[in-house]
């Protein structure tokens with residue numbers, strides 16, 4: 001475990017899930033902390049806000065203004081937590097760790113789609129190509145994206161929509177290592193204080209399921 005004190009706040013870098021949970025357990029109630037994955041979410045609020053402002057002030061008003069995140073007292077860098085990078089694919093499961101990047105997720109989904117029960121995954125991977133850009137997808141993680149949706153309900157997360165539409169489940173772990181499974185929609189309503197988005201479970205679906213996902217533009 002590494003500790004760095006900077007003017008921004010204290011940085012802690014655990015190497016294992018146990019260390020991460022111990023750090024979370026020790027966070028005092030008056031301390032504002034943030035987990036850091038790809039760190040691409042920083043400033044995302046203002047990015048979205050500026051994008052909407054380009055369309056019109058009216059749209060900004062309708063969609064709402066995101067509050068600025070932070071500052072935080074403690075930053076917990078989770079990039080070294082190996083368990084969160086795991087991908088498990090066998091006859092019964094396709095599990096993807098929370099810290100898997102969007103680029104890695106696309107590769108995993110393409111690979112999984114070779115099996116009939118995961119053939120829908122090819123369509124998910126195809127859609128993920130439209131998310132952000134290569135640089136962001138290379139560092140941005142699945143859990144980071146979903147947690148942004150958790151914090152800002154009005155963030156139009158493609159990842160959230162894709163996972164909800166195929167019936168994926170999210171495993172959330174607390175500091176005593178208890179895990180609970182939630183649908184993406186249910187996850188939005190739970191407290192994530194001192195919890196970790198551990199992995200995403202992809203269901204097996206038979207060929208009668210056809211996955212379609214398209215953008216529609218509404219002109220008013």
Ligand SMILES: Cc1cc2nc3c(=O)[nH]c(=O)nc-3n(C[C@H](O)[C@H](O)[C@H](O)COP(=O)(O)OP(=O)(O)OC[C@H]3O[C@@H](n4cnc5c(N)ncnc54)[C@H](O)[C@@H]3O)c2cc1C
Pocket residue numbers: 034035036037038039040041042044047078084098099102130131132133136139140141142143144145146147148156157158159160195196197198
């Ligand atoms: C220019 C740009 C364009 C984008 N375009 C799109 C788009 O078109 N569609 C779309 O859906 N998204 C888009 N995004 C969002 C992007 O997918 C996310 O920024 C990225 O996935 C976040 O992952 P991260 O690892 O960088 O998160 P971070 O910035 O590191 O963290 C974000 C939040 O997640 C929390 N967190 C991270 N990991 C965990 C965990 N395992 N457990 C609990 N909490 C955790 C952190 O505490 C933090 O609050 C865009 C982003 C950018 C910058």
